[in-house]
Amino acid sequence: MRAVVQRVAEATVTVDGERVGSIEGPGLCVLVGVTHDDTPAKAAQLARKLWTLRLFDGSVLPPAAGHAGAEAPGAGPADHPAEQSCSDLDAPLLVISQFTLYGDARKGRRPTWNAAAPGPLAEPLVDAVVAELRALGATVETGRFGADMKVALVNDGPFTVQLEI
Template identity: 80%
Template sequence: MRAVVQRVAEAAVTVDGETVGAIEGPGLCVLVGVTHEDTPEKAAQLARKLWSVRLFDGGTPDDRSGELSCSDLNAPLLVISQFTLYGDARKGRRPTWNAAAPGPLAEPLVDAVVAELRALGAKVETGRFGADMKVSLVNDGPFTVLLEL
């Protein structure tokens, strides 16, 4: 699994002009990609990492030892499925999507990430799997990291 994680002041996802998920920060906007070998165990591991990874400022600028996680702040997450994270454009001018898992495999695993986050106590909003989504956000920092399991 891959996740592009952005620390945000706010984020929202709309489908056909309707807001289907939105958070007010500080929080994380997380784009999740699934590949063929991913499992429910990896989904749970990703959720635990997202809930505990220390991406928020704490302490003073000179002392980064006080950095905080979503669990420390009870910060919300907006989780959005993104098969294009497994796009490969190394050859030619068109990316291939062969490494991305098909919907019947990917959707339950993205749902498992969300379910595990909620079980950990997180407030989680989501996009709509397979829909043409419009994502808007205010990146705080900007601060973006890639997690890969």
């Protein structure tokens, strides 16, 4: 499985003008791609990684830690390395299926999608990532599998990482 993870201030996904998923940050917008040999175990592993991945800086601390939960004056990413996760902040995630993460454009000018798993294999695995995140206690919004989705987001940083499970 492959994921592109973006730290966001907010993110929404719409299909045919209807908002189908939306989060207010701090949170993560996660594009998830599935390939042919992916399994439910890999989906669970990806979910655990997303829930515990430290992508939020120390200036965003929950009130329980004795902070107001807002950016400290004069503090920035250089002052506070990525030391908190979604699980630390109870931060929401917007998970969107994205077969194009397995596009291959090394030859020619048109990508091939041979490495992307077909829908009947990919959809249950994306659903498994979402289900596992929710089982871990995460607030998760989603896109709509196979739909022509419009994703809007406000990157925080920007801070983007790629994961391969």
